[in-house]
Ligand SMILES: Nc1ncnc2c1ncn2[C@@H]1O[C@H](COP(=O)(O)OP(=O)(O)OP(=O)(O)O)[C@@H](O)[C@H]1O
């Protein structure tokens with residue numbers, strides 16, 4: 001023990017009786033300090049393609065040269081690690097939990113990377129789940145991340161509210177599938193986001209059409225996509241459609257979602273995310289300048 005160590009406790013050297021030694025500089029909460037932009041991917045309904053859209057947006061942003069992370073907020077039905085072919089358990093150090101890494105280098109935090117087997121069920125009550133989510137945010141060593149995408153579970157329940165209230169979301173992207181109820185379902189998520197002051201950046205209408213291999217024609221199996229009108233009605237600035245493509249399911253099953261070539265289909269959403277980020281940066285700079 002050094003001669004400085006004379007007081008009753010010290011958290012820095014771990015030696016009983018040491019209290020006067022200078023504590024190491026406290027590391028700021030990693031998420032808040034180093035994650036620049038946080039975008040949620042939501043839908044009012046399950047199984048419409050949120051996880052797929054999250055994976056594609058993250059991959060596209062990564063291909064554009066940004067540092068990207070995914071926080072899998074679907075604690076009871078996580079699907080991100082499987083889509084990216086990730087396995088193995090997360091590690092932790094004194095600073096927090098180290099996220100997993102996809103093949104191309106996207107950081108991922110998911111409960112499935114903490115379980116001994118990927119098919120182990122998680123049957124936890126709401127408070128435990130929301131507590132874990134906050135830990136995912138606050139105690140992950142995200143380090144430098146330009147864009148963190150939050151893959152939400154379906155609906156507007158507990159987790160949705162926790163993420164909206166506890167995470168500094170700059171915007172959300174809503175996902176829908178073409179069906180009659182789409183306006184009402186998108187409307188619920190949009191209204192809730194507005195109530196919580198989170199802007200809705202874009203709407204992705206997934207499975208909007210099927211492109212035939214034989215004739216190369218786009219077939220609108222469910223009728224004309226309604227998303228464009230819904231986006232207009234709710235003043236959502238960006239709108240994209242994705243086709244029904246068996247390749248999605250195949251690559252997700254193989255853990256190779258990063259290999260999907262989405263071409264320019266999500267560009268309107270990505271451009272809007274970048275606009276929202278620039279606005280947020282300008283706002284932050286303005287606030288800092290005002291002191
Ligand atoms: N456009 C598409 N073409 C073909 N398959 C698709 C398409 N979109 C999604 N799928 C498949 O549908 C299934 C559900 O997609 P996904 O897991 O992304 O939905 P989700 O909204 O995240 O579901 P949940 O609400 O359960 O989290 C997956 O197996 C996925 O591969």
Ligand SMILES: [Mg+2]
Pocket residue numbers: 050051052074079151152153
């Ligand atoms: Mg999902």
